[in-house]
Amino acid sequence: MxxxxxxxxxxxxxxxxxxxxxxxxxxQNLVTCIYQCRFRGKSCLITVTWSKNLMGQGLSIGIDDSSNHCLCKVDIKPWLFSKRKGSKTLEVESSNIDIYWDFSSAKFGSGPEPLEGFYLAIVCDKQMILLLGDMRKEAFKKTNVKQCHSSAVFIAKKEHVxxxxxxxxxxxxxxxxxxxxxxxxxxxxxxxxxxxxxxxxxxxxxxxxxxxxxxxxxxxxxxxxxxxxxxxxxxxxxxxxxxxxxxxxxxxxxxxxxxxxxxxxxxxxxxxxxxxxxxxxxxxxxxxxxxxxxxxxxxx
Structure with missing residues (x-):
C-alpha cells in the first residue's frame, strides 16, 4: 500500500x-461506455449510455470529435412494449451516420446493459465504426457492410452499483x-x-x-x-x-x-x-x- x-x-x-x-x-441505473473510434480518417469518441427505469431500458449515443466538439447525439427512448429493433440516420459534416440496433432477443441481467442476443452498429460511408453485441452476422447483413473488424477501442466505463x-x-x-x-x-x-x-x-x-x-x-x-x-x-x-x-x-x-x-x-x-x-x-x-x-x- x-x-x-x-x-x-x-x-x-x-x-x-x-x-x-x-x-x-x-x-440512476445506468452504464456509460466510451470507445475511441475513427470517423472519416479522424479520431473520435463514441459514448454509449445504457439506462433503465420504470419505463424500461433506454439508450443514448453521442459522438465527439478530437477537439471535444459534439458531432451528434441521439436518444433511443426506453421501451417496454414498443418495437425493439430499428435504425436512424444522422447527417454529420456532409456524411450520413447510420445507427442500427436489434434488441428483440436481448437478454438482460440486473443492470441496464444487454448481456447477449443483440447488436448495436454504427456505420459511416459503408464502414463499421462501432459494433457491439454477439449478433455480428445479423448486424453485417442488416447494414450491408463487408465483414471486417472495426478499429474501435473500449477505453472507459462508468457504472452505478x-x-x-x-x-x-x-x-x-x-x-x-x-x-x-x-x-x-x-x-x-x-x-x-x-x-x-x-x-x-x-x-x-x-x-x-x-x-x-x-x-x-x-x-x-x-x-x-x-x-x-x-x-x-x-x-x-x-x-x-x-x-x-x-x-x-x-x-x-x-x-x-x-x-x-x-x-x-x-x-x-x-x-x-x-x-x-x-x-x-x-x-x-x-x-x-x-x-x-x-x-x-x-x-x-
Missing part, C-alpha cells in the same frame, strides 16, 4: 459526477483478457474502525484499515500482468450528511513509465474528473489502457 497522500483533505483525490452530488434519490455493504461489478482489463468479477466490501455501520476490502475473482487483493483516516487514496495491483491502479473516495459513506455514493476507479496502464496523473498534485480535484474528456485522450496518448469508474450507493 502506498503511503496515503499527506495533503489528504476535502479536495484530495476527488472523483466527481453530477448524479453523485444530489443524494441517493437521484441516482448498489448494495448494503457489498458491491459487485465486472471488468476486462485487456482486449483479449478474461472478464473478472470485482467485489468491494465495506461495513460502515456499527463499527468504530471500518475496513475497505477489494476482491478480484473472490481473491482478496486490497485491504484498507483505519478507513476514517484513509477515506481517499490509491494503490496499485497487478492483474493479468498489467498494472491496475485503484483510486477510492468513500468520504460520503463516512461523513456525508445525506446518502451519497463512494467512488472507485480501476485504471490500467500499458506503459511502465509513471502515468500523467502520478506527476500531478494528488490534491487537484480536476485530476480524476470524469467529465474531462481531454484527460481520457491524454491517457490514450500515454499508452493507458482501460478505466472503470464505479459509483457505489449504499442502500438501507
Amino acid at each position: 502506498r503511503d496515503f497522500p499527506s495533503c489528504f483533505g476535502e479536495n484530495a483525490v476527488q472523483i466527481s459526477d453530477s448524479s453523485s452530488s444530489n443524494g441517493n434519490k437521484t441516482a 448498489y448494495g448494503k455493504k457489498v458491491f459487485y461489478s465486472k471488468a476486462q482489463f485487456s482486449d483479449n483478457g478474461p472478464v473478472h468479477d470485482l467485489m468491494i466490501e465495506c461495513d460502515t455501520i456499527g463499527t468504530n474502525d471500518p475496513c475497505l476490502i477489494v476482491r478480484v475473482d473472490t481473491k482478496n487483493v486490497m485491504q484498507v484499515k483505519r478507513l476514517k483516516w484513509k477515506f481517499r487514496g490509491n494503490n496499485t495491483l497487478v492483474i493479468d500482468g498489467l498494472n491496475v491502479e485503484v483510486f477510492w473516495d468513500v468520504h460520503s459513506w463516512l461523513f456525508g450528511t445525506s446518502p451519497g455514493s463512494a467512488v472507485f476507479m480501476f485504471r490500467t496502464s500499458l506503459s511502465t513509465e509513471k502515468n500523467i496523473w502520478a506527476s500531478q498534485p494528488i490534491c487537484d480535484p480536476s485530476v480524476l474528473h470524469w467529465s474531462t474528456s481531454q484527460r481520457i485522450r491524454e491517457s490514450q496518448s500515454h499508452q493507458f489502457g482501460f478505466s472503470l469508474i464505479l459509483y457505489a450507493w449504499k442502500q438501507e
Whole structure:
C-alpha cells in the first residue's frame, strides 16, 4: 500500500459526477461506455449510455470529435412494449451516420446493459465504426457492410452499483483478457474502525484499515500482468450528511513509465474528473489502457 497522500483533505483525490452530488434519490441505473473510434480518417469518441427505469431500458449515443466538439447525439427512448429493433440516420459534416440496433432477443441481467442476443452498429460511408453485441452476422447483413473488424477501442466505463455493504461489478482489463468479477466490501455501520476490502475473482487483493483516516487514496495491483491502479473516495459513506455514493476507479496502464496523473498534485480535484474528456485522450496518448469508474450507493 502506498503511503496515503499527506495533503489528504476535502479536495484530495476527488472523483466527481453530477448524479453523485444530489443524494441517493437521484441516482440512476445506468452504464456509460466510451470507445475511441475513427470517423472519416479522424479520431473520435463514441459514448454509449445504457439506462433503465420504470419505463424500461433506454439508450443514448453521442459522438465527439478530437477537439471535444459534439458531432451528434441521439436518444433511443426506453421501451417496454414498443418495437425493439430499428435504425436512424444522422447527417454529420456532409456524411450520413447510420445507427442500427436489434434488441428483440436481448437478454438482460440486473443492470441496464444487454448481456447477449443483440447488436448495436454504427456505420459511416459503408464502414463499421462501432459494433457491439454477439449478433455480428445479423448486424453485417442488416447494414450491408463487408465483414471486417472495426478499429474501435473500449477505453472507459462508468457504472452505478448498489448494495448494503457489498458491491459487485465486472471488468476486462485487456482486449483479449478474461472478464473478472470485482467485489468491494465495506461495513460502515456499527463499527468504530471500518475496513475497505477489494476482491478480484473472490481473491482478496486490497485491504484498507483505519478507513476514517484513509477515506481517499490509491494503490496499485497487478492483474493479468498489467498494472491496475485503484483510486477510492468513500468520504460520503463516512461523513456525508445525506446518502451519497463512494467512488472507485480501476485504471490500467500499458506503459511502465509513471502515468500523467502520478506527476500531478494528488490534491487537484480536476485530476480524476470524469467529465474531462481531454484527460481520457491524454491517457490514450500515454499508452493507458482501460478505466472503470464505479459509483457505489449504499442502500438501507
